[in-house]
Amino acid sequence: MLFAIAIDALNSLLLHAHRHGLLQRLTTRHAPSSISLFADDVVIFCHPPRQDLQVIRELLHVFGEVSGLRTDFTKCSPTPIRCEDPDLLTINTELACVVAPFPMTYLGIPLSVRKPSASSLQPIADKLSKKLASWRAMLLSRGERLALVCHVLSAMPSHILVLLALCRPPPPPVLKQINRILREFLWYDRKETQNGHGPVHWQRVCRPLELGGLGIPDLHRQGIAMRARWLWLQRTDPSKPWVHLHLPSDADTTAIFRTSTTWTVGDGRSCLFWTDYWLHGKSIADIAPSLLPLVPRRRRKSCTVAEGLSDRRWIADLHGALTPRALVEYVHLWQLLRPFTLSTTPDHLSWRWTANVLLHQLRINFYPYDLPILLMLHLQYKYRIIRVYLWKGVLFLLSNEAIDPSATNTPVSMLV
Template sequence: MPGFKETVQLAWSAPSTHTQQDHSINHKLKATALGLKSWSKSLFSDCKLQLLMALDVILQLDITQESRDLSFEERNLRADLKRRVKGLAALERSRKRQASRIRYLREGDANTKFFHLRVNARKRKNHILRLKHNDGWAVTHEEKDKLIFDHFCQALGRPPPRQLDFNWEALNLTSHSLEDLDLRGGYVIAIDPLQRILEEATSSGFLHAMPGDLTGPRISLYADDAAIFLTPTVHDLDGLANILQQFGEVTGLVTNVAKSSITPIQCSNVDLDGILANFPAVTVPFPIKYLGLPISLGRLKRADLQPYIDKAVARLNPWKGRFLNRAGCTALVKLVLSSMPIFLLTALKADKGILKAFAKISRGMRWACQETVSGGKCKVNWQKVCRPKELGGLEILDLEKISRALRLRWLWYEWTAPEKPWVGSETPIDASDLALFNAATTVTIGDGAKASFWSSSWINGTPPKDLAPLIYVASKRKNRTVRDALEGHNWVADILVEAFTIDHMEQYVRLWDLLSAVQLSPGTEDSIVWTLTPNGCYTASSAYKAQFFPALPCSFGNIVWKPWPPPKCHFFAWLAVQNRLWTADRLAKRGWPHQPSCQLCRCSPETARHLLFECRFSKRIWIAAASWLDCPDLIRCLGAGRSRVLDYWHAIAKTPTSSPKGLRTAIMLISWEIWKERNERVFNNKSSLPLVVMQKIKDEGKDWVLAGAKNLADLIG
């Protein structure tokens, strides 16, 4: 490397004011280190430019060699440049490694974009870099866009003039503004007349009306997926085929009958083969899949939802987890697996077996990067892992709780959007969902036509069934509205009790007194407020967090999640403060192989508390760290007598210092390096002196500062 020997020689021969030999050598080493630091900066700054220039000259010489022989000087230049490229490439590789480490510390597995790029590194990117056109290439987005558009216009051509059109006046459709119309909006306008055509065909007798008491829409449309309900007769099927054919001729949206399917509903006494003779669609029995959801006439079986579990297993391949640390696996579970069943859980009430299967996959990937995992490898109870961070968990979604929170939107929309077509139909709500909804809402009575008398929270924010539970049980009509129940005191007439006890009478009188002050307001609708948000509107997040109300806040949130370390150190601290590290005492409880004594001092039994704070090896590191951090009072916190790691952590964090936030980051850094030293001795049979470990702490601290640990920078300078 050019200038290396000269820089070392100049720094080593610089005059020193020290007279003692050891001080003089120390001065020379410091001067040499500073000189090499300045030399490396100048070298690395030009390294990439020199490398590119050398490669370009070599390329030009290779091109020249194809047409003539190189001269002696040119061959020597090429050989010298090849040797030079090797050195420059090594320097560039070192620079990139350091830069990537700083970026990893800064972003790590907590950054969604960086995380997904890392996990999906082997997946081919769906991006067209360039397109060949005649003798040139289209590289910009505009050029590629125009080239693709011209190609398909030439290949597909323009449709012929339409021979048919709609009778727009008869359809009586809402007019739309065509300004700033996108592709999706244009499709909606084109497909919208189909619903009106089917309604007109039904009213004119061209199609039979919906059987029985069914009053819902005949067709369900979303994008290009359409579900049409039809009476199983030859007349109706031929009429539908004629409508779809003419609709395609007008709009160009032609129905592909070969890809369509027919699912019979209670058609056991109908000759379907004869009816479908002229309609070549495939007959598919229930359950079917529509808009990504399984649909069945009865209760869905476990086998009907198994494809969703198989999809999750295929997505969380174990080989991906092996390239990630524990914090990365946590992000993988939170961002990928937890989001996959959300759509399913919003629309359906999934069986508990399905939820347990998803939780089993999440637990296996989280703790062991496997599809399944035994209980021995799970360091923390899964119910606690799924809690929010302020309650001591990792904020992995509890699927049972989030599914209940998502289902509450059905009840909310029944109140706030009664115009939705599904209102009045059966919804996937159970008694627990209704109880949570009533507890999270307050109803203000207007005319009483919408609120439920027993279930809605309309008496001082409390439902009557909680005020008078015995009367509620005795009532034979529990679905009355407030207006219906109060009219003529119908709620009293509904009470049916064989033995009317004193408790019944007490609750009856109390409820009667409360209801006597209620005055309905005809013409004013009942209103509802969601009490868990400031704006009074439902959110799934607030409904999810409300289900954790019985849990107490944890005492380690500020010291684990507030400091700035890489995500893996957050996870290490989360385990350490709960005494969930695999130290000898916990390995002994499991009956697993272990060394009973501490691997740092080899004197005392190994526990997390002893290893991090009470061991004489660790104390020497903490004493050196007190000097490095300029916190002399820190040493007083290391005395024995504290029973938990969390107690030591709190005591050290309260030490007077210029930067309390920086001190909490430093505590995590020092504990992390002590744990790494312990693992080096256990698994790699390598040991280091306390001074060496302290130097590692200082070097790692500098990297953390470069990566963004501003509070730590305020502490160590």
């Protein structure tokens, strides 16, 4: 913790140098993000000109004199990314460090300017196998092996789950191999079997305990949840230094994030016009699906509600001829947008799936007139909350004088 606080002072020095023009900004459009911290490992990003390197070296010297955390350049390694030969000579002269080549492996993750291949992630599976070699699985009970799978083996590949989204096709082969290693260690006391199958389907094993599973993390779904959280932080916390970057996200993550969030539109400067759920709880893509292919992809990702409603600029985003269906959707969308007005308050993004929202949806959709559906869900999934509302619904109908339990067209008679 003390190290992180001290490194925050170094970050403030770098930001001060950026504001006064001593260091070049990494990008011309966004705020500088020049430092990355993980535990006691620090990475500083800068441009390769001589002036920038001299400023970085002097800032590290000043920071070391003040904090006592002096930099040993013999243990540092600059890594040039798309630099020319004169830049490499300048780096060797100014920093006097051993230059590390790029692409490289940092904190167990292969870094490259291109999408990682499945073979580059193979060392993760090899690390799991090496870990198993030191364990005497035959001397452990199944409960002890379950604890090791949940808290040790499943945690080892967690830091690469975001990286797995870049591999195609999803899920990558290395993820299937990791699941096979976990499955075989849990059921068969060893890391290799002939058939590779367990007595229970692995997706059922990865369910939570309250749903009949063993609580083992599902790495594929855990990766989706992690990437969805990145999307959430990108839209709700503009102070993050990586907000302007393109985050790795597959189709499943994007669909879950857009379905699970809803916007309360204020000034319309943060909410996207074409893809976010802001118009009566729906998105323009859902209201007018035939119009969305006519909008360029760049405009879908950049056009805000304020920009689209200003002088009806969303009409200019449509390129191409309108089909009869698209024309009907265009008129319907025009009628929905015409009375819509913006305010001065900022937009607010909210998460739909809270406990209160789920309970409210259960009361609205099932209670008390869909008892056969509740019974079917209870028999299939055995949810405790559904069982409670099932019997509450039965008691409600039996105690309601307006409903005759002996009739043949009531939910009670259908339930019986």
